[in-house]
Amino acid sequence: MTFKTREPSAKLAHIEACLNADVEYQKTTGLEKYDFVNQAAKSISLKEIDTSTCMLGKRLNAPLMIAPMTGGIERGLELNQRWARAAEHWQIAMSVGSQRIGLEDPSKAAFFQIRKHAPTTLIFGNIGAAQICRDFGIDEAKKAVEMIEADALFIHFNAMQEACQDGDVDFKDLDRKLTEMCSALKKVGIPVFAREVCFGLSPEAAKRLIDVGVDGIDCAGAGGTSWAKVEALCAKNDRQKKMGHCFGEWGIPTATSILNVRSVSTDIPLIATGGLRSGIDVAKVIALGADLGAMARPMLLAACTSEQALFELIEDVIAQLRVCMFGAGTPSLKDLKNILF
Numbered sequence: 655m656t657f658k659t660r661e662p663s664a665k666l667a668h669i670e671a672c673l674n675a676d677v678e679y680q681k682t683t684g685l686e687k688y689d690f691v692n693q694a695a696k697s698i699s700l701k702e703i704d705t706s707t708c709m710l711g712k713r714l715n716a717p718l719m720i721a722p723m724t725g726g727i728e729r730g731l732e733l734n735q736r737w738a739r740a741a742e743h744w745q746i747a748m749s750v751g752s753q754r755i756g757l758e759d760p761s762k763a764a765f766f767q768i769r770k771h772a773p774t775t776l777i778f779g780n781i782g783a784a785q786i787c788r789d790f791g792i793d794e795a796k797k798a799v800e801m802i803e804a805d806a807l808f809i810h811f812n813a814m815q816e817a818c819q820d821g822d823v824d825f826k827d828l829d830r831k832l833t834e835m836c837s838a839l840k841k842v843g844i845p846v847f848a849r850e851v852c853f854g855l856s857p858e859a860a861k862r863l864i865d866v867g868v869d870g871i872d873c874a875g876a877g878g879t880s881w882a883k884v885e886a887l888c889a890k891n892d893r894q895k896k897m898g899h900c901f902g903e904w905g906i907p908t909a910t911s912i913l914n915v916r917s918v919s920t921d922i923p924l925i926a927t928g929g930l931r932s933g934i935d936v937a938k939v940i941a942l943g944a945d946l947g948a949m950a951r952p953m954l955l956a957a958c959t960s961e962q963a964l965f966e967l968i969e970d971v972i973a974q975l976r977v978c979m980f981g982a983g984t985p986s987l988k989d990l991k992n993i994l995f
């Protein structure tokens with residue numbers, strides 16, 4: 655089997671580019687259009703606010719995830735291990751970035767090892783839909799999960815990003831391959847979640863994903879890191895740079911993306927990513943219908959500062975979520991549903 659390998663230096667370039675504020679959308683997530691009603695006279699104690707939840711049978715301290723970012727290079731391993739220690743400490747979920755490098759070159763699989771740093775918490779593996787349409791089959795999907803002893807597998811959909819970087823843009827056989835993969839992985843007990851990377855999901859896209867048999871969705875929408883802008887910064891030539899800039903604001907805002915998924919399924923497990931920057935944002939995505947909120951770039955910036963900065967960021971986000979629930983008079987996450995105005 656011949657692979658069109660992405661060189662590890664691209665992984666480093668993505669990390670460097672994402673440290674730069676130019677990668678953020680000007681377009682907003684749409685979460686700012688919603689508010690909670692302040693409940694000034696509720697018989698409720700801050701101490702008793704319960705932020706805990708459950709996903710795929712694992713209990714989480716808060717409905718929070720460190721979104722997939724990297725792996726397969728030394729710098730990626732250091733970052734993933736730092737995120738893994740934080741995820742384990744706070745009992746939140748995390749995912750590694752695309753495991754393509756580790757699958758194409760097994761000597762790089764060691765640069766994804768995080769389980770010993772997060773022995774109990776919920777961990778997702780990650781492969782690309784573009785690779786499933788080309789070279790990767792059921793064996794590679796299983797290997798990705800085994801490589802990191804993951805609890806579940808993300809398949810990321812990034813057609814617009816691939817188009818901006820002259821990458822893999824042939825998704826023609828997607829439905830058949832995904833249907834086969836979801837069915838085979840279901841038989842061996844591996845849950846599959848489809849995820850956008852930041853361009854959001856339409857109701858049609860969400861329905862197709864549910865129809866092919868995914869077990870969950872991350873509807874990552876616009877309003878935070880724009881992967882077209884990242885590709886503009888990492889472009890190898892002027893044409894790619896122009897393409898990245900041209901589509902820099904492309905995408906369905908995160909709030910709409912959540913509502914789009916919920917318009918076609920009220921119960922599929924749903925993660926929301928894209929522009930979440932505080933515990934109030936996490937509360938809002940839960941209120942709109944998501945089960946977990948995930949953050950990428952803020953976790954990157956904090957982890958690149960220090961392990962302590964990362965732990966403090968997560969502590970702050972959970973504390974903000976708790977105070978938001980207190981202010982809204984909602985003792986548990988289920989009470990948050992449908993109370994935005």
Ligand SMILES: Cc1cc2nc3c(=O)[nH]c(=O)nc-3n(C[C@H](O)[C@H](O)[C@H](O)COP(=O)(O)O)c2cc1C
Nearest residue numbers: 721722723751752810851878879928929949950951
């Ligand atoms: C440095 C970096 C690398 C990323 N690499 C991946 C990846 O390999 N696979 C993936 O599914 N998403 C990847 N993402 C996308 C994020 O998981 C997330 O969907 C996106 O950045 C929007 O979230 P944010 O606004 O909180 O950054 C990456 C994000 C960052 C910042």
